[in-house]
Amino acid sequence: MDRSDYSRRGFVKACGAAAALAAASSGRLAQPAFAMNDAPRLKLVDKAASPIKAGALEVSANYVFLYPCVSTPCLLLRLAAATPRDVERTDRDKTSYVWPGGVGKDGAVVAYMAICAHLLTYNSSATSFLTYNEAKSRVSGAEQAITCCAHASAFDPANGGAVVSGPAEFPLAAVQLEHDADSDELTAVGLVGTVLIDDFFEEYRGKLNAEYGRGAYRTLLEGETTVLPIAEYSVQVIQC
């Protein structure tokens, strides 16, 4: 796909408060977590830059958008039924947080970062390894779950991304969505849970530099972000 879909808005900010520190530090220790108060508000739009409507999303289909940075993929799903609301979950550090639940008229639209909570496998423009499947996974045995095909961890998108099958030990980070009841439009406004953006950047820095230009992968998106069916986002979509 054309990267300019994601990069045509103006960007000055860097993704993550840790960016400057990370650049200065050779090690991977002692970096602060992604600064949640920097999270941008991004309207979810289609390829033609028109706001997408929650009710127009195909039920159980996998969509991808980038949030909050030009390089950080998220999965957008409209599940078959409303999810519970205000679900308490526990992050990597055993601290509890609240996942607000699905949005939209049917309360079933959810979004999660497509960066695995186990070993940072992610959905790239080349390959998507994390997908939602209603059917039972051949490798994790889970149903109606987001399975990461690398090591078969499975997560429940209707329950705050909770782990339903290991080896992952904590939920996927969730994207907070706002839904406008009048227009049926969606806006991504933040992240909850274990946000692995700093880990992701540190782990893939060389690859991301090659793909986006030196340091450019940290650029925060502004204004809007494009939602694509997963088959248009990745050359190869792995379902397991």
Next chain:
Amino acid sequence: MTSRSGEKSKGLGRRQFLKLSGTSTLAAVAAGTIVVGAPGSASAAISGRTNRPADLPAATGPRCVVVGGGASGATIAKYLKRENADFDVVMVEPLAMYMSCFLSNLWFDDLINLRTLQHSYTEAASDAGYTWLQGKLIDLDRDAKRAFTSEGYIDYQYIVLAPGIDYNYASIGVTDPEMVVAMQQSYPAGFKPGSEHLSIKDKLERFEGGVFLTTVPVGNYRCLPAPYERACMIADYFKRNNVSGKVVLLDPGEQPFAPKAPGFLAAFSELYADYIDYHPSTMIQSVDPVAKTVTTEFDTIDFDDAAIYPRIRAAKIIEDLGLSATDNPQFEADIDVYKYFAKGDMTCYVAGDCRPMPFSKSGNTANSEGHYIAKVIAAVEAGNDIEWASPQTICYSMVNGEPEEAIFVKAKYDHDGFGFTDVELDNERSAANGAATHEWGAGLYRDMF
């Protein structure tokens, strides 16, 4: 001139070379017994570097020495720091860089490049905050808690021994030291990465037809599905490169590694009927590396080239240090099977392929155990108890190269008896599994380094 001298050295070399290397091996063994015989008294006989403190900064906290930088040792070194930032971790590993055994079969079929398998210890140590000492453990005084290495001694609070495997050539009837060296150097097993793998890759590129012999060992050997995956990858390489050769795979078992047997057998018959000659229930009695023959209980088979995998054993240092269980045919360590410490000594742990439990000896399993062992040591240091966590085996095997297709198994182990539990199996080879195989390995590297 160049060509002539090249031929000369190659032709001459064979016998002379065997003789020389045999002698030096014997010398090394003799020297080794002096060094590692009895802890304490032995160290007095050593002069030079081994008997001086290693060139390390003063310990900043409880010093943990991790011997070995494989899937087990590298994971433990990294995660000891994660579990307790006060730990001063020193990893002792003689190799100049890491090269993985897992995924290496894919390199034989040109599905990945060599660089994928190689990783930097300097970078790993710097990133994770431990110290890499490029050296080899020579002796251990557990009473004094002093580890003698080729680079000097290190005083420790905790030590983890994860030195990996050695090969037991007597298991396939090869005992003459000259013949053992010939086997190691002419037909390497290819399960201790580095030169063995480079040698096998070179063999495949030079192969011009005939029988390429590969074997499955008895016992709990390193990477149970690997010999079958390797047969597929070599067969696929032959197929795609128009080599009129056959992979002859000798297996003492009745069928390939049980959970994945249907997937491997389907690949053998559907993809490689003309390229793999599979001999189940076939025990090797002897191998003659000079005549290039292998004798089984049924017949004698000629081979043109080979990668011969004998039974494995815990690295010899485990036996030398008196840590092997007396009745263990693979000389694996006598440790607490839930907490990995040498019986009666909670400062000394044995990990990776030297542990005696019947878990799969795979990089992935050792990695998952490494996470747990780091937690155990942190708990011991903190005076806490810790609940046993099962190792996790997650394993893709590539069975086709074009298109890339793999099969899959995932399992944990029962607390009592250590049998498989929570098994998920996918024996239908698929492109999805093929793609996931690469990312499975990449994830492991990310976690280890």
